[in-house]
Amino acid sequence: MAKRDNPNREETIKQLKEQIREVPDFPIKGIAFQDIFSLLKSPVLLKTVINLLIEDAKSFGTNVDIVLGLDARGFLIGPSVAMALNAGFVPVRKGGKLPGDTISHSFEKEYGKDVFEIQKDSIEKGQNVLIIDDLIATGGTMLAACELVKALGGNLIGCQLMIELPSLKGIERVTKVFKGIPFKVLINY
Numbered sequence: 001m002a003k004r005d006n007p008n009r010e011e012t013i014k015q016l017k018e019q020i021r022e023v024p025d026f027p028i029k030g031i032a033f034q035d036i037f038s039l040l041k042s043p044v045l046l047k048t049v050i051n052l053l054i055e056d057a058k059s060f061g062t063n064v065d066i067v068l069g070l071d072a073r074g075f076l077i078g079p080s081v082a083m084a085l086n087a088g089f090v091p092v093r094k095g096g097k098l099p100g101d102t103i104s105h106s107f108e109k110e111y112g113k114d115v116f117e118i119q120k121d122s123i124e125k126g127q128n129v130l131i132i133d134d135l136i137a138t139g140g141t142m143l144a145a146c147e148l149v150k151a152l153g154g155n156l157i158g159c160q161l162m163i164e165l166p167s168l169k170g171i172e173r174v175t176k177v178f179k180g181i182p183f184k185v186l187i188n189y
């Protein structure tokens with residue numbers, strides 16, 4: 001959407017950012033944790049942030065078949081965006097949570113190691129997939145999700161975030177591997 005269609009966008013994003021609480025030394029020492037729950041508890045701001053994410057998702061300009069949400073905070077926003085795009089929702093879950101045949105990918109994030117899983121039949125070959133999560137820090141999490149989409153033969157059309165921590169260069173890391181993949185971010189730090 002062109003800037004003139006939503007002249008208050010920048011101001012609104014600034015207001016959203018002000019409501020995200022920073023918690024020092026969580027979950028481990030040295031991490032400045034950006035807590036989105038201090039924003040989502042407001043009925044007005046919840047609606048605002050979801051509507052802006054929907055606006056961003058539509059601006060990828062490609063028909064999306066599947067919105068892929070990342071465990072767990074990606075689940076808070078993914079289904080609303082999927083509904084607005086008339087797309088389906090598929091979860092990527094932490095290890096051992098999904099029934100049936102799955103594939104997995106290990107990764108490292110800002111504050112530890114983890115493993116992601118996806119159900120083998122959740123994406124059909126060639127389906128257009130948009131990945132959504134609340135935040136990108138080092139990019140380890142998003143990179144793992146991109147690898148899972150690739151392994152299932154999905155057509156990755158983009159990655160969408162509510163928040164980017166640019167100093168950790170996560171987008172740079174992902175786009176080095178998945179060249180040319182577009183990113184959309186609502187709030188930068």
Ligand SMILES: O=P(O)(O)OC[C@H]1O[C@H](OP(=O)(O)OP(=O)(O)O)[C@H](O)[C@@H]1O
Pocket residue numbers: 070071072073074108109110111114133134135136137138139140141142170
């Ligand atoms: O860019 P990275 O350094 O990989 O970090 C980003 C990831 O870290 C957080 O998830 P977390 O694993 O804490 O899970 P949660 O959503 O269950 O809280 C966040 O929601 C992202 O998914």
Ligand SMILES: Nc1ncnc2[nH]cnc12
Pocket residue numbers: 031032033034035109110111135137138165
């Ligand atoms: N600094 C941070 N705040 C919130 N979630 C995160 N995930 C990874 N790094 C994070």
